[in-house]
Amino acid sequence: MKIDTSIVISTYNSPEWLEKVLIGYNNQTYRQFEIVIADDGSGKETFDLIEELSNKVFYKIQHIWHEDNGFQKSQILNKAIVACTTDYILMSDGDCIPRQDFVEQHVKYREEGFFISGGYFMLPMNISKLITEEDINEGKCFDVAWLKHHGLKSSFKNNKLTASGFKAAFLNYVTPTNASWNGHNASGWKKDIIAINGFDERMQYGGQDRELGERLFNYGVKSKQIRYSAVCVHLDHKRGYKNQDSIDKNLQIRKETKEEKKVWTDFGIIKK
Template identity: 55%
Template sequence: MSKQVSIIISTYNQPKWLEKVLWGYHIQSFGNFELIVADDGSGEQTRALISQIKPLLNYELKHVWHPDDGFQKTKILNKAILASAADYLIFSDGDCIPRKDFVETHINQRAEGRFLSGGYFKLPMETSQMIQKKDIFSQNCFDLNWLKNKGLKNSIKNLKLIKNKFALSIMNTITSTKPTWNGHNSSGWKKDILAANGFDERMQYGGEDRELGERLENAKIRGKQIRYKAICLHLDHARGYVNQKSWEINEEIRKRTRNQKITFSPFGVEKQSV
């Protein structure tokens, strides 16, 4: 049976977080998918985890890796796109645990000429560390009362985890947040992503995912907001790869994409001389 969706998960040297994420996909309500770990140069611990957990999972798991050369997420994502077997692609990160209806939501909300823009619910480090496999399987880690008992503070952002689907639909409609391509929670048709030539490999950390969404928008592939429907928990971690120069370079590329209505990057999946 051919897979309806390929899920691409980026990671770099976070095997403990990645394990929790992989178990999150093990209990999805929709199961006709493959999962590709897009590994930006992780060491032996990540490779060992994947080898150990792969026989225990109820879905096909692929590992796409390249040597560590600094932050090269865009490059490994493009390699994962080429390795994908399905017509529809979901993108998330190896520090984002999906709720059990995460994949089903993306599948049900997809539409021709659209890409889906989800969000995340960010957890503090202490709470991130407390979550165990049993909490993922029981879905307790998505329960507000359980999280508050583990140290989560009150916030307006906690509304993302309420269980009233009607209220969540209204929140998706009235939110002032624009539907952008977010690397931790977005999806689209593979043909549309390839038509844009995937991710711009000149870009490092800082808006590198959103630039693809801006090219899709320029090509009349419109974003659709599902940030209150497709829920994932973002586990806390350090970000040693953040630097001002990368932000400035990326913003200049994004500015050019927006101003010139660029729909195709020659620095993507297929390399072209410019």
């Protein structure tokens, strides 16, 4: 079986969530992929988990790690991009459990000259905690009836879990949400990401994924919207790394990228 897709999963000291995510990938209908974990400085518990799961799952895991130096997700993502062994890269996070057809949908819609934009379905903390390996294997955590039984409220957003076929395609088409590069659910060609020099490593929390997508647009890559087709559920967590200074700095970088139609960053994979 030829591996043709690399899945980059970002994580930082969240082994409980990462375990659920990696179990999700062990249930995929499309299996021709490797997992590349972009680890922003996790401790021993994460190392032990990855070693344990490497002996249980069908796919190969690369664990790309650097020392903890605060929120440096852009840096570790660039290292993970370089480590990917295939031509196509799917990116998600270590708190997003993929539905069984998640990778299949990205592979189905991939096309030269495009990147793919997906979304996520946010779960509250109580449900995030109670999901077991069995619930993931049996697909219960994607079942609206099961989720409602455990307290999920009715919402139009529930269509992300229930839509399929024509309805999913229609909702992908009419959604007002931009088909941007979303770090939790996006994919594209490695050669395109390398051509724009990957992520801007000046950027910490807040929009570094969007800025990558904006440079891909400037490079001439278009996007496809599949938020109702490629489904992952997002496990709740605190965001202690979120701060306004970082967000403001990143907004300024994004403004320059748009106004100057920048394709390349001098602060990416290749440094001046």
